Amino acid sequence: MMTTATPDPEYIGSTVIPTAHLTPRTHEPERVRFSAPMHERLALPGAIIAAIAFGLLVGPVLGLIGGGWVPITSFLWMLVTYAVLTGLTEDFQAVKDRFSGVMISSAGFVVVGILALVIGFVLFQAAKILGSIRFSFLTTDMGLTGPLSPLTQGGVKHAIVGTLEQIGIALAISIPLGISTALFLNEIGGKYARLVRTVVEAMTALPSVVAGLFIYASVILLFTKQFNGFAAALAITVLMLPIMIRSADVVLRLVPGNLREAGLALGAGQWSTVRRVVLPTVRSGLTTAIILGTAHGIGETAPVLLTSGVTNNLNFNPFNGPQISLPLAALEFIKSPQPDMRTRGYATAALLLLLVLILFVIARAIGGQQAGVLSDRQLRGRADKSVRDLSRIENNHAYIKAQLEERRRFHNPTEGAPR
Amino acid sequence: MTTATYLPDYPVNGLDDAQPREITVSHAPVDQAFRQITRLSGSFVLLIMLLVGTFLTIKAVRAIKSVGLWDFITTQAWSPETNHFGIAALLFGTVTVALIALVVALPLSLGGALFITEISSGWAKSILTGAIDLMAAVPSVVYGLFGLVFLQKHMVPFAYWLSTYFGWIPLFKVDGADPKNPLPNDALYTSSSLIGGVIVSMMIIPIMTSMMRESFSRAPAGEREGAYALGATRWGMIRSVVLPFGRGGIIGGTMLGLGRALGETIAVYLILSPIFDINLHVLQNGGNTVAMTIALRYGEANDFTMSALMAAGLALFLMTMAINFTASAIIARSRSGADSEA
Numbered sequence: 001m002m003t004t005a006t007p008d009p010e011y012i013g014s015t016v017i018p019t020a021h022l023t024p025r026t027h028e029p030e031r032v033r034f035s036a037p038m039h040e041r042l043a044l045p046g047a048i049i050a051a052i053a054f055g056l057l058v059g060p061v062l063g064l065i066g067g068g069w070v071p072i073t074s075f076l077w078m079l080v081t082y083a084v085l086t087g088l089t090e091d092f093q094a095v096k097d098r099f100s101g102v103m104i105s106s107a108g109f110v111v112v113g114i115l116a117l118v119i120g121f122v123l124f125q126a127a128k129i130l131g132s133i134r135f136s137f138l139t140t141d142m143g144l145t146g147p148l149s150p151l152t153q154g155g156v157k158h159a160i161v162g163t164l165e166q167i168g169i170a171l172a173i174s175i176p177l178g179i180s181t182a183l184f185l186n187e188i189g190g191k192y193a194r195l196v197r198t199v200v201e202a203m204t205a206l207p208s209v210v211a212g213l214f215i216y217a218s219v220i221l222l223f224t225k226q227f228n229g230f231a232a233a234l235a236i237t238v239l240m241l242p243i244m245i246r247s248a249d250v251v252l253r254l255v256p257g258n259l260r261e262a263g264l265a266l267g268a269g270q271w272s273t274v275r276r277v278v279l280p281t282v283r284s285g286l287t288t289a290i291i292l293g294t295a296h297g298i299g300e301t302a303p304v305l306l307t308s309g310v311t312n313n314l315n316f317n318p319f320n321g322p323q324i325s326l327p328l329a330a331l332e333f334i335k336s337p338q339p340d341m342r343t344r345g346y347a348t349a350a351l352l353l354l355l356v357l358i359l360f361v362i363a364r365a366i367g368g369q370q371a372g373v374l375s376d377r378q379l380r381g382r383a384d385k386s387v388r389d390l391s392r393i394e395n396n397h398a399y400i401k402a403q404l405e406e407r408r409r410f411h412n413p414t415e416g417a418p419r
Numbered sequence: 420m421t422t423a424t425y426l427p428d429y430p431v432n433g434l435d436d437a438q439p440r441e442i443t444v445s446h447a448p449v450d451q452a453f454r455q456i457t458r459l460s461g462s463f464v465l466l467i468m469l470l471v472g473t474f475l476t477i478k479a480v481r482a483i484k485s486v487g488l489w490d491f492i493t494t495q496a497w498s499p500e501t502n503h504f505g506i507a508a509l510l511f512g513t514v515t516v517a518l519i520a521l522v523v524a525l526p527l528s529l530g531g532a533l534f535i536t537e538i539s540s541g542w543a544k545s546i547l548t549g550a551i552d553l554m555a556a557v558p559s560v561v562y563g564l565f566g567l568v569f570l571q572k573h574m575v576p577f578a579y580w581l582s583t584y585f586g587w588i589p590l591f592k593v594d595g596a597d598p599k600n601p602l603p604n605d606a607l608y609t610s611s612s613l614i615g616g617v618i619v620s621m622m623i624i625p626i627m628t629s630m631m632r633e634s635f636s637r638a639p640a641g642e643r644e645g646a647y648a649l650g651a652t653r654w655g656m657i658r659s660v661v662l663p664f665g666r667g668g669i670i671g672g673t674m675l676g677l678g679r680a681l682g683e684t685i686a687v688y689l690i691l692s693p694i695f696d697i698n699l700h701v702l703q704n705g706g707n708t709v710a711m712t713i714a715l716r717y718g719e720a721n722d723f724t725m726s727a728l729m730a731a732g733l734a735l736f737l738m739t740m741a742i743n744f745t746a747s748a749i750i751a752r753s754r755s756g757a758d759s760e761a
Binding site: 066068093094096097099100101103104105106107108110111112114115117118119121122125176177180181183184185187188192193195196198199200201202203205206207208209210211212213214216217218238241242245269270271272274292295296298299300301302305306327330331334335345346349352353356357359360364 | 446447449450452453454456457458460461462463464465467468470471474475477478526527528529530531533534535537538539547549550551552553554555556557558559560561562563564565567568569573576577621624628652653654655657675678679681682683684685688689710713714717725728729732735736739740743744747
């Protein structure tokens, strides 16, 4: 046993933050600010306007080209105009730079445009038919609805129930398994963890239909002998697990090492460090990882197709009998030749898309902050907590001081000098 | 005041008998339990992966044995009922669709990634990053629906134009198309590998873009500034610093995208009309992929036909795994040292 070191009373309370003693850094005020000259700033908008005008001229006005070619012609014309405008005042290097900048930006806009088009198209299709589908779409199943029944009959309640139950089961398995595996990869490490990480990364691209086949071969053929919701949930788990592990792994990697080391240096064991330092630091990131995994899992169609079976009836029991889910219901509706069924398919797909969008927005809202950086509200919470802690620490301190004093008097009744 | 750094005089290696002390680490019971439990879940995940391969292999053996491995790989037909089936056409179709998807997706995702890292800034950057992530989360059935209802209608005129003017290239030839006919037969073009490939490209753009974006954003700021200081334009800087630095990310991301494209099921299933011959004409109706065949045929399955599907699934599994391991090896090598804590 080492003797308890008592702090020299002279230094108690005299800890200072070293930076406070440094002279504040002075910034020289900026004197000149450059920006591109007017003719350069106006070149691109000018080129765009010219291109649109040119496209409209040769397309709808003169009728030289078909409607589909207008955007392409306009784009090419814009490139040419912009290059020529830049070339009037700049050298070849600058022209190349502007040209590549426009190309790169166009690619960015096209990617975002595709996304907007897909989402917009599906929601638009669904909105068009909103008039004929009532709210009952969400509260009835297809059990009594024939192929020729009007749109006002039937709905996707059975699919909603199936999706919720299947995703619930999948989450119940994959959250604990996924997070503890991510912790294994990050907190324990070693050669074995590297192997697991490699395999998990490869598994993120496991073809979804293969996951379905696997569950079919293992769970359905060996154990349940019938299509059911639980098998579908397992197939979703196989696909969701690697996505969740990977994103949780990325988040955990962002925990600053010095936080972890501070925990260990204060004498905490590995588990306490993980529980009290690492996990609270990345709470928002982990939540995001889970929600994103859910968003991916909810939309999986192919594995569910092979495992859950198709039914028109409401089935609350995931362990017995076929149980359809939203993506599968959408697929079945779309495959049907009946226009009303297809309409139901749009509505179901739009519902699914909305669900994913909502999950995604929630994930963004939670995960917008960086690991270890606190929002104002959290900061206030921490401050309150540390005020509460302060009084506790002061009480303890006073108590320990009294105890030490007593012990010292007991051992060295004559000296009384600090040791 | 001058200061100099001296090397302290350590004894020359081997001249002293100093030995590193054996450090034994003993963990508290609760930590021990934590380590074991997490290790167990890691092993469990590994086990699942192994089981996927094992089960598919066990189930596939019967079908492959009955036709022979070589016939299984080279036959262009799928009728397990008459014991005449193989994956030649399926593999060819899978690769065709995936390559078309890659050709469309590569320039877009390269440009998109450069746009996010080099051109956009501030809130635009975070919104774009979010949009790419969202694009990855959109369910495949939604993409399939979009392709079926929107893209087919709008791609057919383009396919018609391509086959009319470039039909002399065997790839773009369409059997039965008559360029002189003023009313083209649209039905020849609606279910082609091209349209399937374009839909799949939308689904692989997000993964490719985010891999590339990640590797581009790691390009060291010092080298970027060095390029600017030497008088490079932004494009010059991108070409001489960002692209060489991100080469591993570009290759790896592309291969990951390829892996995804090979396994895409539902969108292709909704668009392509299945045939079991090798079809070189990408604009023409008909094509097939392994994943799509599995999704189409699982319903009619008895034990043996299921075994044949398992064999096809195994081939797909092996192909994607090979591509993915290569991709992650390339990405990991390009990232060496970047993992260290700052």
